[in-house]
Amino acid sequence: GAVVSQHPSWVICKSGTSVKIECRSLDFQATTMFWYRQFPKQSLMLMATSNEGSKATYEQGVEKDKFLINHASLTLSTLTVTSAHPEDSSFYICSASDPGTPSQPQHFGDGTRLSIL
Amino acid sequence: GQNIDQPTEMTATEGAIVQINCTYQTSGFNGLFWYQQHAGEAPTFLSYNVLDGLEEKGRFSSFLSRSKGYSYLLLKELQMKDSASYLCAVKDSNYQLIWGAGTKLIIKP
Numbered sequence: 355g356a357v358v359s360q361h362p363s364w365v366i367c368k369s370g371t372s373v374k375i376e377c378r379s380l381d382f383q384a385t386t387m388f389w390y391r392q393f394p395k396q397s398l399m400l401m402a403t404s405n406e407g408s409k410a411t412y413e414q415g416v417e418k419d420k421f422l423i424n425h426a427s428l429t430l431s432t433l434t435v436t437s438a439h440p441e442d443s444s445f446y447i448c449s450a451s452d453p454g455t456p457s458q459p460q461h462f463g464d465g466t467r468l469s470i471l
Numbered sequence: 472g473q474n475i476d477q478p479t480e481m482t483a484t485e486g487a488i489v490q491i492n493c494t495y496q497t498s499g500f501n502g503l504f505w506y507q508q509h510a511g512e513a514p515t516f517l518s519y520n521v522l523d524g525l526e527e528k529g530r531f532s533s534f535l536s537r538s539k540g541y542s543y544l545l546l547k548e549l550q551m552k553d554s555a556s557y558l559c560a561v562k563d564s565n566y567q568l569i570w571g572a573g574t575k576l577i578i579k580p
Binding site for chain 2: 461462
């Protein structure tokens with residue numbers, strides 16, 4: 355069964371709206387979660403690493419003020435796309451791995467397809 | 472810098488065998504992962520290699536040579552549902568996952 359749950363799976367909203375995406379680890383406590391973005395026919399791009407109880411680490415070129423990440427508990431990380439615009443339309447995917455074993459693979463949520471009109 | 476190379480696209484015939492190669496140059500090595508991603512879906516975990524050799528899991532096998540910085544994913548008895556992108560990823564010395572761009576595999580009847 356799924357070990358990482360992501361919600362919502364699909365969002366359509368008007369330009370200027372803020373959208374919150376939730377990522378939950380179901381079977382383990384995740385001190386670290388990862389947020390990716392994927393444009394059509396392109397590869398996964400890591401946006402940021404979400405650390406429980408501390409600030410997220412953003413990849414170069416990702417605006418931290420636009421993509422707000424909160425990791426307030428060991429099982430929940432949220433990504434908020436603030437004042438979204440059409441160019442933010444993409445497939446957003448979170449992942450997490452059990453920190454107890456470094457060899458464990460990252461498990462992915464089902465992704466959120468975001469469409470900004 | 473860190474780099475993972477894999478072919479952009481491959482085509483194979485239903486019922487046949489295909490090998491997808493991956494070469495990597497990373498700062499340290501803590502394992503190599505293969506994922507499958509169908510269009511419009513999130514990646515799903517296929518295999519993990521940390522020691523040299525072949526890991527077999529049903530129709531899928533993955534091979535690793537750490538000295539050569541090389542891995543391959545072998546898919547046997549190809550089915551149409553195997554049409555997907557296959558992603559190679561390596562954990563570096565900081566246990567950060569470095570991703571390849573993926574190989575799009577097209578299966579023809």
